[in-house]
Amino acid sequence: MLEQLTTEKRNPNTMDIDQMSIKEILQIMNKEDQSVPIAISKEIDKIESAIQMVIDSFRRGGRLIYIGAGTSGRLGVLDAAECPPTFGTDPAMVQGIIAGGKEAFTRAVEGAEDNEQMGGDDLKAIRLTNLDTVVGIAASGRTPYVIGALKYAKSIGAKTVSISNNKNSIIGTLADVAIEVETGPEVLTGSTRLKAGTAQKLILNMISTVSMIGIGKVYKNLMVDVRPTNHKLIERSKRIIMEATGVDYETAEKFFEEAKRNVKAAITMILLNCSYDEAVEKLKKAKGFIRKTL
Numbered sequence: 001m002l003e004q005l006t007t008e009k010r011n012p013n014t015m016d017i018d019q020m021s022i023k024e025i026l027q028i029m030n031k032e033d034q035s036v037p038i039a040i041s042k043e044i045d046k047i048e049s050a051i052q053m054v055i056d057s058f059r060r061g062g063r064l065i066y067i068g069a070g071t072s073g074r075l076g077v078l079d080a081a082e083c084p085p086t087f088g089t090d091p092a093m094v095q096g097i098i099a100g101g102k103e104a105f106t107r108a109v110e111g112a113e114d115n116e117q118m119g120g121d122d123l124k125a126i127r128l129t130n131l132d133t134v135v136g137i138a139a140s141g142r143t144p145y146v147i148g149a150l151k152y153a154k155s156i157g158a159k160t161v162s163i164s165n166n167k168n169s170i171i172g173t174l175a176d177v178a179i180e181v182e183t184g185p186e187v188l189t190g191s192t193r194l195k196a197g198t199a200q201k202l203i204l205n206m207i208s209t210v211s212m213i214g215i216g217k218v219y220k221n222l223m224v225d226v227r228p229t230n231h232k233l234i235e236r237s238k239r240i241i242m243e244a245t246g247v248d249y250e251t252a253e254k255f256f257e258e259a260k261r262n263v264k265a266a267i268t269m270i271l272l273n274c275s276y277d278e279a280v281e282k283l284k285k286a287k288g289f290i291r292k293t294l
Contacts, residue, residue: 262280
């Protein structure tokens with residue numbers, strides 16, 4: 001069955017890669033990578049449908065759950081981990097689950113991806129509900145761990161999305177929305193951390209970013225719910241206030257502190273000339289969208 005997967009086929013352009021110069025290898029890798037965004041563009045409608053599901057889950061108090069094995073699982077964990085500092089979300093709102101648990105993030109856990117039961121069990125462990133959206137990620141589209149996860153998610157009425165790099169994937173038949181980006185043979189045969197992994201990362205960027213825009217975490221193109229947890233992010237927060245309102249640094253810093261370091265509230269205070277409490281109330285009524293407060 002493996003030989004039928006495009007991700008497992010040999011790339012005719014790299015048959016002699018072990019005899020190429022470093023520069024030649026870099027050039028061919030770069031050329032192969034350029035095909036990834038084009039492949040993704042063919043699945044934009046499916047990605048849009050997946051994002052609509054995620055936004056609906058968020059609005060109803062549900063969560064976005066990524067689940068996968070190996071590289072696919074690590075990419076899900078990575079994207080989930082970036083949401084709290086970027087969008088000020090609770091860590092439970094977007095979660096990444098990898099076959100084999102936390103240890104598998106840095107070291108392969110043999111056999112974990114072949115355990116279909118474990119996929120469902122790991123979702124049970126986080127108390128998955130029908131309000132959640134589960135995104136199963138597998139380059140091959142046939143990883144047992146992900147199959148088990150999607151089967152369990154569907155059994156309890158959760159929304160399901162699959163991301164694979166082969167057409168007519170098994171996980172695609174189990175999901176409400178099947179995103180199948182065929183990235184073709186890898187530079188190194190079967191090494192799906194390359195083009196397939198790149199495609200997955202780009203799609204996860206789209207899902208999390210656009211979903212957060214859809215629930216008011218962005219004003220214009222600014223991360224107004226950024227969590228200022230270190231010096232860099234504190235300074236970025238002040239610059240965001242300046243960009244959103246046109247005030248100078250000193251004014252931005254003043255409102256940043258008056259708003260208890262809540263960037264969105266500080267912007268609303270300045271734009272609507274109101275107090276912190278009024279800003280918080282207006283944002284609450286507008287469901288977090290700054291534009292709606294205006």
